[in-house]
Each structure stands twice: as C-alpha cells, then as structure tokens.
Amino acid sequence: MGRTASLWAGAAALAFGATGALAQGGGGTLRIGVAQGLVALDPHTSSLYSDVRVLQQIYRGLLTTDPETLAPVGDMAESWEVSEDGLVWTVRLREGLTFHDGTALTASDVVYSLNRIRDEATGATLRSDLEPVESVEAVDDLTVRIALARPYGVLAAVLATPVWAAIVPEEGGDLVAEPVGSGPFRFVGQIERTSISLERFEDFHDPERPLLDAVEFVVVPDESARVAALLSGQVDLLDAVSLPLAGQVEAAPGVSLLAYESAWVDEFGMNTQRPPFDDVRVRRAIAMAIDKEAVAQAATMGRGAVAHTMVSASSIPVEVTPLPHDPEAARALLAEAGVEDLSFEFAPCGGTAFPHMMRAAEVIAENLRAVGIDARNVTLEAGVWGQRVVTDRDYDAFVCGLVNGVDPDQKTFRYFSREGVYNFSGFEPSDELQALLERGREETDPAVRSDIYSEAWQILVDEAPWVPLYVVPGLMALSDRVEGFRTTPDSDLVLTDVRLVD
Amino acid sequence: MLRFLFWRLLGAAVLILAVSVLAFALVRFLPGGPAQAALGLRASPAEVERLNAALGLDRPVAVQYAEWLGRALRLDFGTSLSGGARAGTPVADLIARGLAVTVPLALLGTAIAVAVGLPLGLAAAARAGRGTDRAVSAAAVVALSLPPFYLGYLLILVFAVRLGWLPSVGYVSPAADPAGFLRIILLPALTIGIINAAPVARTARAAAVEVAAGEPVRLARLAGAPPGVVWFKHVLRGAMVPVVTVVGLQVGFLMGGVIVVENMFALPGLGRQMLIAAEQRDYPTLQAVIVVFAAAFVLVNLLVDLLYAAIDPRIRPEGG
DSSP: OHHHHHHHHHHHHHHHHHHTOOOSOOSOEEEEEESSOOSOOOTTTOOOHHHHHHHHHHOOOSEEEOTTTOOEEESSEEEEEEOTTSOEEEEEEOTTOBOTTSOBOOHHHHHHHHHHHHOGGGTOTTGGGGTTEEEEEEEETTEEEEEESSOOTTHHHHHTOTTTTOOOOTTOOOTTTSOOOOSSEEEEEEETTTEEEEEEOTTOSOTTOOOOSEEEEEEOOSHHHHHHHHHTTSOSEESOOOHHHHHHHHHSTTEEEEEEOOSOEEEEEEOTTSTTTTSHHHHHHHHHHSOHHHHHHHHTTTOSOBOSSSOOSOSSOOOOOOOOOOHHHHHHHHHHTTOOSOEEEEEETTTTSOHHHHHHHHHHHHHHHHTTOEEEEOOOOHHHHIIIIIISOOOSEEEEEEOOOSSGGGGTHHHHSTTOTTOTTOOOOOHHHHHHHHHHHHOOOHHHHHHHHHHHHHHHHHHOSEEEEEEOOEEEEEETTEESOBOOTTOOOBOTTOEEOO | OHHHHHHHHHHHHHHHHHHHHHHHHHHHHSSSOHHHHHHOTTOOHHHHHHHHHHTTTTSOHHHHHHHHHHHHTTTOOOBOOOOGGGTTOBHHHHHHHHHHHHHHHHHHHHHHHHHHHHHHHHHHHHTTTSHHHHHHHHHHHHHHHSOHHHHHHHHIIIIIIISOOSOSSOOOOTTTOHHHHHHHHHHHHHHHHHHHHHHHHHHHHHHHHHHHTSHHHHHHHHTTOOHHHIIIIIIIHHHHHHHHHHHHHHHHHHHHHHHHHHHHTTOOSHHHHHHHHHHTTOHHHHHHHHHHHHHHHHHHHHHHHHHHHHHOTTOOOOOO
C-alpha cells in the first residue's frame, strides 16, 4: 500500500513537473537540528547564526541572492532601475503582496523598514551599509525611490542580505513577541530554546512554492547528540556539521554530507596601533613566517583551501600575488626592523566555539617560534575576547574569521577603511587604498570592480594588517529523504524547493 | 524534635544566604556583563555604560545585593537581563519552567538509581566475596567512572539510533503530552540513574554486610527466623540509613549531572537555564538558579536527617 502510494506520488510529481503546474504544499514537515534556537527575534538586529537561519524563512527583503550566480535578484521587488548618474534607485514591488497577518505589503512598509534600519536607535546590523542612502520614499503603493548621496553599486547586494534587510510591517505589533514577515513560512510558535514551529504561508508571492507544509527547528545543543538525531531519523537536516564529525556523517547510511564553498575566511590579525605591529616590516615578517598550507591542513582537517584575501565565494573575482612562505626572509625583516625577542599572546575569538581557529593558532605559534618569535596561543572566553579586542582594543594579535557576505565590499570596507566600523586592527589605509575602497562601492560594472578589489587586496596583502589563512569548509548534513535543498556561501537554508520523499 | 528542626532550618537558611552572597559576587566577576552580551561586540563603551546604568549595574555591589535580597525574600527574583526573546521575563517564571523539567528528571533519575542500586547492593552483600559480589563491585566502578555525557551518548546510540525505541530529542511539556514527556526524559533519567546507582549499590552492600554480621541479626537467626524475614526486617532496615544518606549527598552530584544531561538531550530544565544565563550574563537568572540549586541540596539533606528517625527509631534527633 505504502509502495503504491509513493508510486502515485512520484507519477503525480512527474505530471506536474512536466506541465509546470506545481502547487504549494504536500512536501511534508522538515525537521532541522540546530544548536541554539531563537535568541533574538528582531530581524534587523539579529546576529546569531541560528537566529538568521530561522528568521530567513519568515522574513524576506526587496532582493535576494541567486544561489547559483550569487547575483542579486528580485524577491519582493519585481524589478529595479538605477538612474544614469547612479544616484536614484527606483524599485518596483510585485503586485498583491501580503504579510503573514494578512495585511498588504506596500511601498510604505518598505520605506518604514529601510528607515528603521538606518535609524541609529534601532542598532541594526546593516545600518552602516545603508550610510550612502539619503532618503527613501514611496512614489505610489508599488514603487519605492531610494536617493543616494553618491553612486553606490553595492546597494543591490546589501538589499539582498537575508534577514538584516527584511521588510517588516509598518503597522506591525511587537516583532519580538511574534515575528510577522512575508517569507515562505509563517511563525507558529516556539518552546524557548527548545523548538520553533513554522508553517507554509499560502499567500507567498510564488504560487508554486514552498513545497513543504511545515518546518520545525529542533534545538540540540550538543553536537554529537545532534548528529545522532540525524542518524536516527529524528531530524532531517543539520544546518552545520563540525569537521571532526564530518567523517561520521559521510560514512553513515541514509544521510549525506553537503560540502559547499563558504564565504567564511579565517585570519590572523594584528593590532597595527601597537608596537612593534605598527611596523609593516614586522607584520610582513609574521605573514611570511606563517606556513598557510600547514595551517589550512590542520585547521580544516584537509578540507579547506588556503586563502590569500578575505574574499571567498564571491560573484566578483579578486586576484592577488601572495607573500611567499619564507622563514629566512621573515628573520631578515625582523632584524631590519630591529625587533628582537618579540613575545606576545594571541587568542582565537569565540572562546572554544571554533576549534578550527584553535588548531590554526597552534600551528601559527609553532611557525612563529621557528623565526624566533615567542607567540603564545591562549584561550579567552568569548566575552573576554570581545572586551579586549573589539571594545578596548587592548591586545597584540588574534585569530578570527569573517563569515557573511559574497560582495568583496562586505569583506573589506568595514574592516580596513577609515569609516570601517569593525576596524579593530586600527589599520590606517593609505589615500590610495581608501580611494579604491570608496570607488569599489560606487562602481557597478563587475569587471571594473574586480580590478579595483584585486588592487585593493594587493595593498592589504603587502601591508598585512591581517593575514588571511584559509576558507572554512561549509558543511551541512541531510537525510536522503530531503529533496531540492540548496545553500549559499553564506550558509543560507534555501527551503522553497525542498520536499521530503520516502 | 521541634528544637532540632528549628536549628536545622536556621542553619539551612544561613547556608543558603552564604551561597547567595558568594553567587552574587562570583557572577559579577565574569568578564563582559549583561549590557555587553545584549548589545553585542559592536556596541560602543558609551552604549554599554548607558545600558548598565539603566539596569542599575553601575551601583556598588553591596547595594545591589541588599536590594536583591529584599526582593528575593518575597520570592521576587527580578526580570531576566537577556536580550531578545526573553528580555523582561520574570526570573521566577524561568525558574518555574525549569523546575517543571528538572524535578521530574531528578526524581526519576533517583528512583532508577535506588531501584537498580539497592537490590544489586543487597544481592552482593548476600553473596559477599563470591562472583555476584565481584561483578556488582566491578560494574559499580565502571558506572562511577563514566562521565554523564559519555553514558548519555552511549544510551542515545543504542536506544535511539540502533534500536529506535526512545527519542533523544524533541521535548514536549508534561502538560501538553504527559506520555511524550515521560518518553523524552527516560533516556536522560536513565543516564543519571545508572551513574548514581553505583554509590547506592556500594553503600548498600557495605551496610548490609555490616548489619548482617551484627548481634541482632545473629540473634534473629539463632531464634530460627527464616532468612527472608531476617533480610527484610533487619538487614534492609539497617542498611537503609547509609543508603538514604548517600542518596541525599548524591543530590549535589546529581545536579551537576542534570546540567550535562539536559544539554545533551536538549531539555529546557534548570540546568540549561543556568547555562543560557551564564552565556548571556543574565545576572538575576544565574543568581536565582544557583540559589535554587543550593536550596535544593540543603533541603534534601535536611529531609534525609529527618528520614533517619522514621527509618530507625533508635535515632532521636536532638537540638543544639
């Protein structure tokens, strides 16, 4: 009986597929094992990996990133136009959009949302990325006009950021109590830090999607227990798998490991405001002392490639000539800079949360010892690390990583420009580099931008405020019952085409 | 008896008070703080200072403690300082939700520990020095040396992954689905129970061997009482006092196990509340959970002392 039923389902799916008349729903309930559960529900200020993965099912923005080309494409927006001078963006919304509570989604909601992100009081994650925006106004119910202070080609990528660029209802209630978005799934409820239930939104703008009837996020803090839950069929998908457990998933029957190129690159960063790291020769010496091949091998357990810039999985290629691994040259540079018996401590961010960084730090400490630097790799609890490095800037060096963003601007401007909100290396860019970083934001031609960022990153490689180390392998795991799942370099869960099969 | 109770309760109160002072100071030694945790790493020092002032965290610790104590005596533990979804939730609610999971888990775990440990210990005593005794002792050593997370994972692998009999994730509240709740806490309770069965078995064995060699049992045997009666009437009763003591003392250990096991099996109990509060630097919640754990330990041991009198009428608690 069961067999007949599934045969029928298969035949039906084929028929629908052939005519293109695929309908919403019928795809079952997908259970996703996650580490944390919802901590902060406001999409504009959320920052935790788990939160973003949940909220991106509920909220949508004007644009989204195409999982294949990584280029921004319309989501709530049907189309958009940029004026000749690049100063006015006109966005046209799809017709008949509604929020989960049934109210219509119109241009005024978009204006409200973008202004909410720009408002300093909100503390939105994307606020600084919308800094070039001068005004946002509704021309009519379906048209939004965004006026810029200067050309800003990155805006499309910014507006395509999941969750952080979400459209929220202007007349919405308390977003923190009950999220209301326009995405493919509606928030049903949660047991705090235990499970989150979502169900299919019938009025999603795509009449054929989503295929799933419901999505349930099951919180399992312990990773071994999370993998066991997948192996025993209690969950169907894991939104992250650590390197040590990847092999176990690969070997298990009925489940597969999904390896993808992530946008996550780890780096060794130095406090360029503090001697001797204010001397470029010392930074270059350290960069050349580090054996990136060995670091990448140890940190990613052989699964990740060496990185020479912080930009990975980008829609815009960035090419540089890296500094060679050359301990002899490193010693010579240190001697030239008059640095002897250099001794300092450095710590990976996140406490013990990112074992790849801890493994990288061990190799780096060994590499630096080989050129006469006594670099002690210590572990600081995440909060302490943040206090010292980000808030007080009272540190010598660290190991950390950049996770999000497929546009090179997102991996560069915030960290190394004069206006960089995350420039906790205290790096002072030359006029040339600053100009490149500004031009890169204005330019819209991908080929020109590729040249600009290649040039900018060559300067950053030579100045070495940070030493990019390796691309952190993106790993998820899914049951063989899951069909149509896709992810992106930002580890988004693209669930609109997913359904469960037997 | 009443005098005894009075002094013991007073002692318990002083002890809990001391723990609360220590906890208050310790949680504030944690670097960071709730403002930093809520605002994230991007927050400027000025923003952090502003929020700290708004939360009253810029005042002297002694003043903060006095205020906390005043409220806590009326069972008002303040509101959670975590950002996001739980911002402003009364701590008492978080504690109540946590207890609704942790108390059944601890009780079931203890029941399993006694149900497994006591018969094994008595069986070992009855065959002291023989094969059964050695096997029980060896098993106890193994169980005692198993870290809870390891045993928990082993049970998941066997009962959830291999056999598929019991769930290892998917909490449901006891109010919504009592049977489902029992199923989901069975593996975690078993984890706690097996580990705690070891000291129970060892204590029961030692006590039973001692009692069995004692005068009353010898007399009973000489008087021709059947072995069953001897064991149940004399040996079991005599062995109960040390067993109850060890169960009481195990409560402290049990709580450590509860934190690990709740994390392993994703149960929203008090142990997880504590971890979340620590991670978010949620001072009021962390403080309250520590005090609740301390109070549970002190009160269970008080209960144990009272139980002695019930089990063995020769023990007459006296005050002073």
